[in-house]
Amino acid sequence: MDDAFVIVPPLSYRPPNANDFPESSSWRDALFNILSLIETTNDSSRLPIVLFKTDKYVCMYDKFPKAKYHCLLMPRRQRGEETIFNTVETLNDVTPYHSDELREFHILGKNIARRLQESIQNTSDSVQITIKLGYHAIPSLKPLHLHIVSSDLDSSYITRRNHVQSFTSSSFFVTPDALENHLESAFVSLHPPMSLFVDVRMQRAQSILESAPMKCTKCDRVALNVPDWKRHNQYCTAMLKQTRSKGSLNSLLGWCSREYYGVAASRNPNFVKEINHIGFSIFLPQRDLGYYSWGSKHVPYKPLRGIESEDEILRCINVSDKPARLKPIIGQQVEFQSPTQAVIKNTFPYGQIMAAGLYVASMRGIDINATDFCFGGSVLGMLATRNSSGTFIASFIPGTRCILVVNREAYSENLASSGFQFERYATGKDMNDTVDTTTVNHLHTMRVGAKNVLFITEVHAVDETDSPIEIMASDPVIWGLNILLQMISSGSSRICYGQSDGQAIKNISLQSLSSVAQYFLQQQPCADIQTFEQNILSGMRDIAAQLVDGRLYRVNFSLKNIELVPEKDPIQCAVLPRDSVATRLIHSIMKDSAGAFERKRRLSEVDQNKGEC
DNA sequence: GTTCTAGAAC
DNA sequence: GTTCTAGAAC
Incomplete structure (x- = not known):
């Protein structure tokens, strides 16, 4: 892997105002609209909603951050170019064929996360906060976007049970490593890999959002409801648990075999x-x-x-x-x-x-x-x-x-x-x-x-x-x-x-x-x-x-x-x-x-x- | 994705 | 009475 593609300069995290985001015809198109704004703006690195971008990818601030640091990394839409990512809208569109592109995408995400971690090193947050990366097993928005989010989850935008679950559940929050391991497993055990698609177990994923117990990320205390979870989350002094990521598999990811035609x-x-x-x-x-x-x-x-x-x-x-x-x-x-x-x-x-x-x-x-x-x-x-x-x-x-x-x-x-x-x-x-x-x-x-x-x-x-x-x-x-x-x-x-x-x-x-x-x-x-x-x-x-x-x-x-x-x-x-x-x-x-x-x-x-x- | 709100739960 | 959730609308 050529690291030159994914080198990230030091970043300073300056979240934009809500009205810096373009208005969207429908909330479903919000990310698409932002992506086309980025392509049509002459100097889009000056857009306040963009944290960092390369020729192929863009990292933007989340409009409704669920933590002190929260960005989305996405492939840019490239006119007239054959990037496979152009057709990937959710995890279910991912095939083993995407492994290389995804790995490059993930390295960029990790490098951005590292820079963000550096930028908070000298702040009072540095002890308690780590930056996490993951996809939502069931995303609300297309196209594929990788969340880069800090572990505090301290945000006024967390208002519902599914907000908590989607960032704390170790299976609903699909880490890049878990996805890569899943794709890798296709090459090891299944044949032929090119006709396989990732298949998110929707019912299980949905039940996590709706009915799994809401646990504190630090001490595992089960909250009674969302406000209770938020109150506890702000004051819990337990040390953050170290999560294992290498080699981990995700229980919500399966396979579905169909021919690839777009x-x-x-x-x-x-x-x-x-x-x-x-x-x-x-x-x-x-x-x-x-x-x-x-x-x-x-x-x-x-x-x-x-x-x-x-x-x-x-x-x-x-x-x-x-x-x-x-x-x-x-x-x-x-x-x-x-x-x-x-x-x-x-x-x-x-x-x-x-x-x-x-x-x-x-x-x-x-x-x-x-x-x-x-x-x-x-x-x-x-x-x-x-x-x-x-x-x-x-x-x-x-x-x-x-x-x-x-x-x-x-x-x-x-x-x-x-x-x-x-x-x-x-x-x-x-x-x-x-x-x-x-x-x-x-x-x-x-x-x-x-x-x-x-x-x-x-x-x-x-x-x-x-x-x-x-x-x-x-x-x-x-x-x-x-x-x-x-x-x-x-x-x-x-x-x-x-x-x-x-x-x-x-x-x-x-x-x-x-x-x-x-x-x-x-x-x-x-x-x-x-x-x-x-x-x-x-x-x-x-x-x-x-x-x-x-x-x-x-x-x-x-x-x-x-x-x-x-x-x-x-x-x-x-x-x-x-x-x-x-x-x-x-x-x-x-x-x-x-x-x-x-x-x-x-x-x-x-x-x-x-x-x- | 959020906002709004009725009505359940407390 | 207030708090909280869940569903519809956007």
């Missing part, structure tokens, strides 16, 4: 398996951010730049909606109906609604600043085939370095068409209903190569586990690679399709993503997945390299190479509302999400009341 795997394991089964290696699903619906309420068309306020967008979003469940229709035959014609243009508010997806993604904890790209549903296909059957526009999302790429082609759709009829049939709706224009969208992130990509795509249905299913009234073979990449963009591991002869849909079947791929590759023996992957990665590189300013660019092709050309009609081809509106929509989440969220709630109540009257 964080999203637990939500939609089939999708991840299918992608790997096809042979794609550049896609690593990360976070599944769920669904939201867009109901435009039959208002007139409007140019995106004509949107006056974010409320015009907020009122159309329903964050608790999800796609309808696919009905058991396999093998059935469906006659088409003759519903009322309903032609709609993909113009706002019936299209061009990426801003809504960005809003919901921010609300659900995506840091747009830490995201490299945001793609609509057909972008992967365009990059892979280098075929611009569409008008693709690339531009920075205002106020960020995140590149939004969407198909801005203007087209019309008829809700009476057979495709829409089949979608409604497959989800148990009235085939003749051409009035409801609500669409449901899925949000998820993937690593694509070394980049973080947010996907905002429409989905038609979900299966019994609420995973997306593509629905299509034609044989997917016709669509070839595009449908494959559209499914990947929407996070769909299956497609429900039937063959249409104009009168009816026949042979409705359900196929997996990999069988669609297999069929496509059979039809086109010259096609190979690796070439498509290279096209996608080099396309993303080209776009990032050529996007030099805040203007709108059209994605053109010359000899299959991507060329960004400044869009001649940036007003007409806008992909987001004007900057002031878009910025408030996306960034208000960080600073003022409570306000935006409350406003959204009030608006939806108003709309509901209208409906009821």
Whole structure:
């Protein structure tokens, strides 16, 4: 281990004021917000909430210190870099594969602890206080954070039983040594270690918080209640017990075997398996951010730049909606109906609604600043085939370095068409209903190569586990690679399709993503997945390299190479509302999400009341 | 994670 | 009457 990475200078502990900490949309995102503040602040070593940082890690003061000295050590979020820590949110995401990184992290933590110990050497506290390191077996906050905390636990912020237990229980407070020993045990006794994850015994850990006796850390006296524990703790004069750490194992840590595909795997394991089964290696699903619906309420068309306020967008979003469940229709035959014609243009508010997806993604904890790209549903296909059957526009999302790429082609759709009829049939709706224009969208992130990509795509249905299913009234073979990449963009591991002869849909079947791929590759023996992957990665590189300013660019092709050309009609081809509106929509989440969220709630109540009257 | 508060425990 | 806990809201 190269100690140079983790050398810590002498530290002086100067806890900040509570209002030095950034406001957070939700307490769950508090640490993420701090981490992105650190990345976006020019000289973040001057931030009062930071005690010490390196290129990879940051040690910040705890906002509610449970002892005279209390900090949190975390890996920094590194844009575009492959650090495994980026996907570790709790101890349950840790694998033996993380051993080396964790060891380095722990050495840094111990060195910080040593410096803190030095800094209190000459104070009256020096005799009684030692600095301890540990993770909470069940943390309240993500991502992974190591507590560096002094043994006194003398703090007005200790108010509840679980505060006491979480820092005094020798098993709930998981020391770095205990975690390292646990990981080490996988290499000794279990095989194969790479598919194993740490598994915290949740029930036992919870019962420690709730019902284990609260003991004094010095004399083991059992307290009657929290105030009793605090009173005794302040005046107990017994010597602090020396805790053994080397070689210790933690009784709350076990193992759980599952394949490693990233964080999203637990939500939609089939999708991840299918992608790997096809042979794609550049896609690593990360976070599944769920669904939201867009109901435009039959208002007139409007140019995106004509949107006056974010409320015009907020009122159309329903964050608790999800796609309808696919009905058991396999093998059935469906006659088409003759519903009322309903032609709609993909113009706002019936299209061009990426801003809504960005809003919901921010609300659900995506840091747009830490995201490299945001793609609509057909972008992967365009990059892979280098075929611009569409008008693709690339531009920075205002106020960020995140590149939004969407198909801005203007087209019309008829809700009476057979495709829409089949979608409604497959989800148990009235085939003749051409009035409801609500669409449901899925949000998820993937690593694509070394980049973080947010996907905002429409989905038609979900299966019994609420995973997306593509629905299509034609044989997917016709669509070839595009449908494959559209499914990947929407996070769909299956497609429900039937063959249409104009009168009816026949042979409705359900196929997996990999069988669609297999069929496509059979039809086109010259096609190979690796070439498509290279096209996608080099396309993303080209776009990032050529996007030099805040203007709108059209994605053109010359000899299959991507060329960004400044869009001649940036007003007409806008992909987001004007900057002031878009910025408030996306960034208000960080600073003022409570306000935006409350406003959204009030608006939806108003709309509901209208409906009821 | 905290804050707030009803009502149980004393 | 006061002290303390636990659950909901944020």
